[in-house]
Amino acid sequence: MNTENVPDIIVSRLPVYLRALQHMAENGITTTSSQELGDNVGISAAQIRKDLSQFGEFGKQGTGYHIPFLIERLSQILKVDRSWDVAVVGMGELGRALARYQGFSNRGFHVQMCFDSEPSKIGQHVGEMTVRDVKNIVKDVREAGIKIAMLCIPAAAAQEVTDQLIEAGVQGILNYAPVSLSVPEGVKVQYIDPAVGLQRITYYL
């Protein structure tokens, strides 16, 4: 039950397990096995058991895992047993789509604030929010205590905005801008560049 030195690669799989379990739960299934869960997500049963055993003993020999319990524990481990406020920077099409994305609310996130630099966009409404001026991002984000941001701005502006977000106290960034970011120790970045995703496919064609 050592929760301190878990390898990143194990942590990165937990949200996928959680997603599959929630899907099963929605379909009224209450119990699963490492074999069944593994088939569902494309990972070996042995690896699923090994991954979960990093955090405790969640299953029962002979019967497997009780899904509601495993969902609860994984949610705690991933700290999504609460709701995190998120800021979205960049109100282009992609940013607006993310700001209004329906899939966050039941998975631990709530888009609370959004920013753009373009005068024509500032003050517009997106969902229930009013687009704010990115000039005030450090102050606004800090005052709201927001720790997570999604970056949907051009590559050229990404590092500068990243620096401001970190100054404001942000500790995690989901980066849709097509550029690698430089961040200090302790700040986590996840990259989502659709062109990179596609180029990881074409190699095999």
Place this chain on the structure above:
Amino acid sequence: MNTENVPDIIVSRLPVYLRALQHMAENGITTTSSQELGDNVGISAAQIRKDLSQFGEFGKQGTGYHIPFLIERLSQILKVDRSWDVAVVGMGELGRALARYQGFSNRGFHVQMCFDSEPSKIGQHVGEMTVRDVKNIVKDVREAGIKIAMLCIPAAAAQEVTDQLIEAGVQGILNYAPVSLSVPEGVKVQYIDPAVGLQRITYYL
């Protein structure tokens, strides 16, 4: 120069190298080193050299790598020295944003076709395309010879549409739907679920 059994994890880094190199090239830089490129993308110099050496000898001792040449070679390796037609399925906000995404054209991709199932959306214009009925997806995708698709539909519909895409000859899928897909050998899937991305961050907060 064995290009046959390259580990997936190495292939997955190449698009990131390519992106960084193209960024350097746009800034007029013509030469780089494994150290400099590594600093840029957050990977050790040794690993960059090892990764590249899987495909050939692209550098020169003492001077490093000539950027235009390395871009050319990586583009060939990733097969993005050409333009791939892509289909987008699901014309919600996210799908429309991707269909019109500006970042594909100079990185090897062209969104050629888009689909939805909702009568009110079919026939609408998105960019230069007309939204097609997903009912005809097998026929339309096959006739166009499209090999790559982006899935931006609800989880519940994702597997069924995936099966149809594969029937139509698609070999690679960029999946924005929050669900694991089951695909036959030889079909590549890349997953882009924003909530998964965020949950990989909250663990560390």
Place this chain on the structure above:
DNA sequence: TAGATTGTTAATCGATTAACAATC
């Protein structure tokens, strides 16, 4: 030439798999 940097080897480190006793 002297300095810099590659490509590659060997050593280290880490992740995955196979197997099975424990036990529900």
Place this chain on the structure above:
DNA sequence: TAGATTGTTAATCGATTAACAATC
């Protein structure tokens, strides 16, 4: 009880790093 499945160990497999001769 008998069958099923866990958690864990040891073995295997694979990836990363360190170091350096080669050479531009």
